[in-house]
Amino acid sequence: MCAARTGQLLNLSSLANDCGITHNTAKAWISVLEASYLVFLMPPHHKNFGKRLVKTPKLYFYDTGLAAWLLGIEDAKHMAIHSMRGELFESFVVSEMLKARFNRDCLQTCFSGGQYRQ
Numbered sequence: 001m002c003a004a005r006t007g008q009l010l011n012l013s014s015l016a017n018d019c020g021i022t023h024n025t026a027k028a029w030i031s032v033l034e035a036s037y038l039v040f041l042m043p044p045h046h047k048n049f050g051k052r053l054v055k056t057p058k059l060y061f062y063d064t065g066l067a068a069w070l071l072g073i074e075d076a077k078h079m080a081i082h083s084m085r086g087e088l089f090e091s092f093v094v095s096e097m098l099k100a101r102f103n104r105d106c107l108q109t110c111f112s113g114g115q116y117r118q
Contacts, residue, residue, distance in 0.1 A: 002030075002039060002059060003070035007087030007094075010041060010059040030059075037062055042094065062099075064092040 001019055005011075016026035033039040041057035061067040068088055073079050079088075 002033065003061065003067040004084070005059050006039075006061050006064075006067045006084070007090040008058060009056045011056070038066070040095075040098070060091045060094050062095050064088050064095065067091060 001015060005015065010030070012023050012026045012030070015030075016023045019026065021029075030039070030041070034041065039059055039061050042060055043057045044055060068079065071082070071084055071088075073082055073084075073088075079085055082088075
């Protein structure tokens with residue numbers, strides 16, 4: 001069910017209803033997926049925090065191949081016509097940017113003795 005919501009605003013009530021579970025159970029399961037580094041929630045961003053119109057985070061998979069497999073996408077031809085191709089692409093781009101940021105920060109701290117150097 002989460003794969004079908006990748007790249008979209010996370011509505012825990014809708015997810016819980018679709019799975020036949022409570023809101024709190026859905027929230028707990030999402031936190032398990034986050035702790036396992038399968039999914040992450042991207043909070044909304046605005047320079048002025050008081051002007052946030054949308055306060056719901058977006059759900060993304062770290063591994064878009066896993067999300068595609070969970071959606072039943074078998075090959076490139078199927079991906080080209082699938083209704084979730086845009087959301088999967090968005091998830092891919094966001095996860096790759098996040099991974100690059102983690103790697104850059106790790107390189108700066110791991111190889112400089114824990115101190116930031118340029």
